[in-house]
Amino acid sequence: MNTQQIQKRNYTAFLVHALFLALTMNFIDINTVVPNMLAESGATSLHMGILSSIMIGGTSFMQLLFAGIIYPLRRKKPALLTGIYLRVTALIVLGIFLRTLSGAGLWKVWTILGLMTIFSFSGAFANISYTDILGRTIEPARRKNLLTIKQLISSVGVIASALLVKVILSNLTYPKNYSTLFLLAGGLLALATIGFWMIKEEDAPKQEKLSLGKRFVAFGQIIKNDKNMRLYLLLINTSGIILSTIPFFILFARTRFSIDGSLTGTFLLVQMAGSLLTNTLLTFFSKGQRYRKLLYLFVGLGAAIPLIAVLASPSPLTFSLVFLLTGSSLALYQILAPGILLEISTNENRPLYSGLAGAGSIMNILYPILAGVLVATIGFVAVFILTSAYILLGFYAAKNIQCNRIL
Numbered sequence: 001m002n003t004q005q006i007q008k009r010n011y012t013a014f015l016v017h018a019l020f021l022a023l024t025m026n027f028i029d030i031n032t033v034v035p036n037m038l039a040e041s042g043a044t045s046l047h048m049g050i051l052s053s054i055m056i057g058g059t060s061f062m063q064l065l066f067a068g069i070i071y072p073l074r075r076k077k078p079a080l081l082t083g084i085y086l087r088v089t090a091l092i093v094l095g096i097f098l099r100t101l102s103g104a105g106l107w108k109v110w111t112i113l114g115l116m117t118i119f120s121f122s123g124a125f126a127n128i129s130y131t132d133i134l135g136r137t138i139e140p141a142r143r144k145n146l147l148t149i150k151q152l153i154s155s156v157g158v159i160a161s162a163l164l165v166k167v168i169l170s171n172l173t174y175p176k177n178y179s180t181l182f183l184l185a186g187g188l189l190a191l192a193t194i195g196f197w198m199i200k201e202e203d204a205p206k207q208e209k210l211s212l213g214k215r216f217v218a219f220g221q222i223i224k225n226d227k228n229m230r231l232y233l234l235l236i237n238t239s240g241i242i243l244s245t246i247p248f249f250i251l252f253a254r255t256r257f258s259i260d261g262s263l264t265g266t267f268l269l270v271q272m273a274g275s276l277l278t279n280t281l282l283t284f285f286s287k288g289q290r291y292r293k294l295l296y297l298f299v300g301l302g303a304a305i306p307l308i309a310v311l312a313s314p315s316p317l318t319f320s321l322v323f324l325l326t327g328s329s330l331a332l333y334q335i336l337a338p339g340i341l342l343e344i345s346t347n348e349n350r351p352l353y354s355g356l357a358g359a360g361s362i363m364n365i366l367y368p369i370l371a372g373v374l375v376a377t378i379g380f381v382a383v384f385i386l387t388s389a390y391i392l393l394g395f396y397a398a399k400n401i402q403c404n405r406i407l
Contacts, residue, residue, distance in 0.1 A: 006200045010137040011146060017195030018150040020188055022157030026165050027185035028091065030055050031326060032268045033165065034116070035250040036259060037098075037178045043109045048251050049372025050113060052244040055120045057364030060357070062124040067355025068215050069125075076129035077201050081193060083126025088190045090119035095182035098175045124358065131354045133201055135342050143342055147335050152279040162272045166265025177261050219356045228344040229353065231401040235295070236337065237363040239394030242302035243333065244368040245387055246326050249309050249319075252380045256313045263316055267323045274327025282335070291336060295398035298332040301325060303391040306384035340401065 028034060030052075038051055070079050094115040138146055169177050222229055250267070253259060282294075305325050312318040337357075345353035367387075374383050 006137075007139060007142070010199050011142065013195045013198035014134065014138070014146060015150060015153055015195070016198065017192050018154050019157050020192035020194065022154035023161045024185050024188040024192060026158050026161040026268060026272065027181040027188070028119075029165075029268055029271075031246040031271060031330075032250060032264050032323070033169075033178070033181060035247040036254075036261075036264045037175075038109060038112060039251060039254060040174050041109050041112060042106060044372075045248070045251055045375040046369075046372040047109055047113065048247055049368040049370070051116065052247045052368035053365050054113065054117050056244045057361055057366070057368065058117070059120040059124045059127075060361040061359055061365055062121045063128055063355045063358025064215070064219075066125045066128055067351055067358075070128045070132070070351055075201055076132050077196060077199060080126050080129035080133065080196055083122045083124075083129070084189065084193050084196070086122035087119050087126070088186050090115050090122065091182050091186035091189065094119070095179050095186060098179035098182060127358075128351055128354045131338060131341070132351050133199060134338075135345070135350045136347050137199060137201060140342075143339065147339050148279070148283055152276075152283050154275075154279075156276065158272045159269070159276055162265070162269045165268055166262065169261030169265045172261075174261070215352075215355070218352055219359065222349075222352065222356055223360075226344070228401055229356065231397040232340060232344060232357065233360040235299075235394050235397035235401070236357065236361045238397070239299045239302045239391050240333070240337075240361060241363050241367045241387070242305060242326075242329055242391060244364045245306060245371070245384075246330075247368070248371060248375070248380070248383075249322055249326070251375075252309060252384075253313065253316075253319055255380070256319075257316055259316075266316075267320065270320045271323040271327035271330075274324040275331040276327075278328040278331040282331075291340060292398070294332055294336055295401075296395070298329065298336055299391065299394040299398050301329050301332070302394070303388045305329060306388045306391075310381050310384050344401075 026033070034051065034055075035048060038047060043051075070076060073079060094112065097111060097115065134143075134146075165181060168180050171177075172180060223233070250259065250264075305322060308325065309319070309322045312321050341353060341357055342350075371383050371387070
């Protein structure tokens with residue numbers, strides 16, 4: 001098999017994985033399904049903050065610990081598959097637990113949070129390997145195209161699965177509806193590994209195994225010497241917190257109107273429509289390898305969404321606009337975050353850069369917990385306004401970060 005054939009096979013493998021993953025993630029959507037499931041189980045705003053901290057910021061931070069394990073491995077695919085199969089196990093156990101659940105209670109909330117922690121942290125373990133394999137097996141000229149097409153395929157897949165989610169949530173009662181979703185998610189995520197079994201991976205350059213102390217020293221050197229990485233960290237710690245803000249929108253909406261399974265499914269569908277629309281427009285109108293304008297759009301949109309949530313809150317119809325825009329914001333982030341990280345790193349240092357990107361996203365750990373506490377004292381509206389102002393700081397990073405494909 002020659003180089004071009006391997007490139008084509010690997011390109012196809014990532015798209016196969018993207019399709020099955022897209023079918024999976026709607027069943028456990030962090031922005032709609034999981035927050036409403038947790039709220040129905042008796043969760044408060046603090047629990048919602050902990051959930052967001054674990055699944056977004058905590059997942060990224062755990063890459064600090066996992067980078068040292070994965071960094072010296074010559075082949076990353078076994079680590080990737082191990083992480084994914086741990087996620088599958090957590091989903092199936094959670095589905096079985098929910099099947100036997102009746103009523104609400106704090107012990108049930110904490111059990112759910114514990115299982116979601118296993119699911120999220122095993123995803124962090126897999127993500128370092130995923131980023132490294134993507135960087136080594138897909139040539140630079142094809143990367144942005146792959147990420148954009150992957151997002152387009154994912155958006156089409158999630159529309160189909162979002163329809164199924166709405167049907168399940170509308171026709172089954174709590175907790176059987178959520179149990180069914182998680183069991184299906186576990187099965188589909190297992191099927192998603194088909195793509196990774198297809199990948200032809202060559203040995204990575206031999207690397208010294210780094211202790212935790214050495215990793216901190218290495219991270220410090222990267223931050224000191226690489227201005228692009230400093231700006232990247234600034235971006236994900238300011239504008240990137242829109243990701244950990246989204247779960248609070250469901251909790252906020254529940255204070256304004258009643259939300260049942262059917263409406264949760266509707267919000268998910270609208271969110272997926274926003275993602276699909278954005279990816280379709282980017283596929284046809286975003287030319288070349290240039291990210292700058294997309295960065296500006298991401299920051300501006302992230303700052304606007306919390307304010308729109310406040311203005312659109314009186315009814316489910318107007319509040320649907322919030323999820324349309326969050327879908328767009330998520331689509332942009334899923335292209336920009338890995339795309340820029342790939343460009344400012346090399347094959348040799350990419351596992352360290354991936355680990356630093358995760359460990360450095362401190363605000364996605366602290367913000368949701370802080371927001372969960374502040375909501376109880378100053379209210380959702382004040383928290384959302386402060387969030388919008390903070391997200392705007394990301395414009396500085398968007399303007400100044402430099403690499404070959406961002407101009």
